[in-house]
Amino acid sequence: MTIQYINNPDQLDALCQLISQQPWIALDTEFLREKTYYPKFCLLQIASPDWVACVDPLAISDLTPLLEAIYNPKIVKVLHACRQDLEIFYQITGKIPGPIFDTQIAAPLLGFQENPGYAMLVSSFLNINLNKAHTRTDWSERPLSADQIQYAADDVIYLCKIYTLMCEQLEKLGRLDWLNSDFELLNNSELYQISPENAWLKIRGKNKLTGKQLSIMQALTEWREQTAQEENKPRNWLLQDDFLLELAKLQPITLGELSKIRNMSERTVNRYGKVLCELVATARQRPPKPFSEKERSSKKTQQHEAILDVLSAVVRIRAEENSLNPVILATRKDLEALLFDDEDCLLLQGWRYNMAGRELQGLLQGEFVLSLKPDTVVISKV
Template structure:
């Protein structure tokens, strides 16, 4: 396995010329995400079947021409389980490479089980054992070791021959457009940002709170994400989720009383206490008429289990007819997403929220007649 480490502009320019008109590129990224909200890209691996490069984004490089290659609709970009790679590209390139072929999803679509890891795929398709001991390495350190470079290069070196095996089966089954469309759906979902005023609904145990508490939680949840974005900190490094709920319940009026709130430690009070108090005070002056409605879990709806079972049965019938694994069509989470969309959101709120997966993308083409009563 031969590869090139690219750390100068001239090296990158030459490599871009080599790959510019290649129809298929295997791509991977290495990144770190320990305390940050956004992934910190540390390496970009690219292989066209002839030239394999490890691009160092920490070097002073203009990636403009390279990004143009990834934008080219005539170039198929192959990645394995690209959800987080998509976020890397959204953050650092400002777009998601397309068309994008996810080899992990393609295997799932072919009935090879959920979430097959890269090493398992290589062993299964190529009968080659690869070393994954560097998977938790610090990719931002410099210099990287030869072992780290070898590990990173292998991720695309073996991806391309795996793809060639998978694509034959995908084309025979007529599933190519489904694979491409699924990656587009992931990109759409990664790009969506829940409005500030709705963030509180996704906080665990928020359903236990009263409307006055939810008004506080709404302010705190919006503040937490905005601070996370501003500081590039993971949400729980701003304030842990369960602390939000305790603060909303108890509504401390001073830093001293805040320190007595269970689960809230002194470090969090020292770091963010004043801001938290401002959120609580802001919520206290909100008119009762503007308090959020109590949150209901799906299980609180009397007909939920019956309806969920009926939807699942309908989807199972379509899945069998189309020879597509049922769990690819719809997970329990996706069925719940559909029901929540209809039962929990107002028409105005639906305007601000992406459609459920089952009413979107390739799934909708197969299910639109079966689920037409849910397409509100």
């Protein structure tokens, strides 16, 4: 298959015509973000079963016609592990180009492990071992070599073939429609924007901090996220997570105190020292944001463990009925999330909710009961 390398508007218009005629297209992106907060969009690969193209966004200043073609709601966009790819589209337009089909999300319904890598799918479906020669390529460098372009194009060429085979197998199993609500969740814009005020929730070790320390860590993390966004720098270039925790514990309020902290660079003190000290001083005087119920309930009792055992039994039953590995349906952590009312629990979403989550939730709420027979467990409504 000849690869079209698109780097001028005339070629782009012709590609848009091809896209408009397709019921679905495969998409992939190449980007860099080692030195930036936001991904730098370097290459877009697009394919159908009949053609493949690599679009150079660094050479074409106006991608509007292409975006309009891709955002056509009648065309399914096929990707693998699509979150970072969709983040680029969201960064450009503020919207997600649905409808989406993510092969990583679909794969467990065909017996694969949770979140399988793309190389695993290519090997399993096509018996091809991916070439890793350009894994570390700087995709912002121009010109790209023929080998680099082929490497990039191969991802969507294989993705087309995998998608076709996946749909055939899912259709045979009657599971293709199970994925609709999972894919619909990918349109949620909150997945692609990080709120600075909630960035502290991702910091490991926060549960060990005292009240004042937690308040300081929250203030520093919010400042770091906002500053990283404004300056378009990786957040860890400003302050690493373990250093945020150290500052929260030591609570420096003067430049002298700050500069004496081990591994605190002179550059950081000179550039951000004053604001860091002000943040610490202010945060010490206010209560921290509260933990969620999930965080507060992280310590389980023996009664909790017994409940989780019962829920696990139901998961095993429903997984066996549907020829799935129980771990694909729900892990112990997923059941803990359900028990402690975590709204992000996978069992409250998509096919997992329909297969087991609704039932498990009903058991916890007293709407269902379990009874035993010699050879089975019976789940019935109260």
